[in-house]
Amino acid sequence: MLNQILALAWKDLKIFFKDPGAVALIFLQPFMFIVVMSYALSGLFEPGKGQIQLLAVNQDRGTQAAAIIRQLDEMDAFQVETTWEGQPLTREMAENLIVKGKRNMALVFPPDFSEVLEQAPGATLRRTKVLVIVDPATSSQFVEPVLGTLQGLIERSIYTAMAPKGLDYLFEKLAPQTPVEQREAFKTQAQEAISGGLLGGKEPVVTLERTVPPGMRVEKYPNSFQQNVPGYTIYGIFWIVSLLAGSVLQEKREGTFRRLLVAPMSRGVMLAGKLLPYYIINLIQLAIMLGASSLLFRMSLGHSLAGLVAVSLAAAAAATGLGVLVAALARTEAQVGGLTVLLLLTMSALGGCFVPRFIMPNWLRTIGLITPHAWALEAYQDLLVRGYGLWEVLPKVGALTAFATAFFSIGVWRFRFE
């Protein structure tokens, strides 16, 4: 019995190792995934690595904003940039960098920031706002810590700048003859000044105002579905690669391909006919995923149906194009399986389907741009989260179409019809 088990096992091992392509892929696939995901998530696990990059626009005429910016930058979690390519950052520059996807958040300290913090007590309180410009596609997991830290630093500044003056002022007022009720009122004010730190009573003197760059139409901040649906939808549609490549290989194995090759039609027509149903399946898949998310989970589909259609057509073309490429490169069904998993998991991870690209190191973010996933994800986020329209997503649609054309052309070039 043991001999039989060993014979069966030996036979399968021999068959497996006789397909070097499949062998390489089965080991390469988890390795690639480990590498990409480890680098992508390095900032979450290694202190000092993968800092959150913040742009800081300092319009303050005094020194308080500069002090807060310095303190933020000294923290391990943040890397604060006040210049870009040697130029001091302006609000417009910061907004542009966010729109272009180079950074996710910018802090804009107003010109009167120090004056508000250092104002003399007793007079009518002046108030100001620090603008926090955020790409709406940035998850609140990353925005909230920034806001919390910033709030703390501002309160500390207020405490150091305003509280002593406030307390002096209060003690001036606290004559021994003061009636008890008046004394109690002053004590309350002093406690507010120290613990709340904002000396404005119920309304702080410095507030953080969250906003988005101009051009983005965000009615409310994206919920979990808006954040996750595009990523996992793109991850899902690219699995058409496995179906398409598997089907081509099956037709080759069963001889139907040979029969079709004899028929009076060009090889391009034959491939196009083979590709079209999978393209349609992809579009149906996209419609169901987005439609169901909208109906069931009240996910906003943005403002541009034309944009959604254009991105979906281009993304599905890239996915089916990749299917043709895999069908051309793989020689066995094991290789189709291995190559599909290797490509899709690696590309999805690099493209930001599993981990937001903004937490990845810059070099990994740049590499991510060689995947159609990154472009498709950005395009969907532009429409669903950032509130953009067709015009704004056209460059990304162009990039996806270029991917589709490249995949299809190389696939047709390398395709072995026999």
Add this chain to the structure above:
Amino acid sequence: MPNPVIEVEKLVKKYGERVAVNEVSFSVQEGEIFGLLGPNGAGKTTTISILATLLPPDGGKVIIGGYDLAREANKIKPLIGFVPQELALYPTLSAWDNLAFFGRIYGLRGNVLKERIATALDMVGLRERAGDAVRTFSGGMKRRLNIAASLLHRPRILFLDEPTVGVDPQSRNFIFEHIERLKAEGMTIIYTTHYMEEAERLCDRVAIMDEGRILALDTPKGLIGLLGGGVIYVGIATEAIEMLLPAVRSLPHVRSASYQGGRLKVETSTARPALLELIELCNARDVPILSLEVLEPNLESVFLHLTGKRLRD
């Protein structure tokens, strides 16, 4: 004699260093069943694949229906039908759906398509099973449907690549009758097989192939005639051969005799009397017969005669 519908001249196909088809030349007449007979790996499938426009040749010239294969393959395609060795069907689709698909590929539509499908299903005896998924069919039924799928567009030339592999005798007979009917309708058929009975029964002419070359080409009768009345192999002791050979050659029903592979190879004009004469001679000379093999005159024997190998080696 009608004009050749296929002319092949010094056809060459190489896979790396291996020459799969080596300067093969033949022509096929309109309405003829032309057989390519040979063992596996002889080059039959490669030859038929080139003629069916599936593979580009590495040398030589092929004219089909007056068109040059190298330049006018698109004009040749509508003229031909191809039945591949594999069961080239979609198993989850019904017989009707399979035929409808292949019909549409050839531009058939509407009522014409329906009529052609119905006729094809009748022809291969599968009308009753038209709506059933092909995966539920027996091997023989699938083979028949495999042929039907190549006939919908009524090709002038039909290539059949080992169409009876794995088929039960009943289905095989059905397929033979079907091919004979197609020939009667005037279709030209190129048929590859490694079954000599099939070639003998169906083919007007047969090219015997081995290792990429055509070794002999004639009618089955003409090829069998190469063996005369048959060949007898006689195993005798080596030392007796010199003494016996001249006497064997002078026997009345012996055409020639030689020493081959440790045995006497005797080509006869009629096998049975030649065998009696040989036995008598050995007895008379007191030469013990160690083995005896009589090859009846058929294509299998011709192949053995030409190559020293059996067709199914």
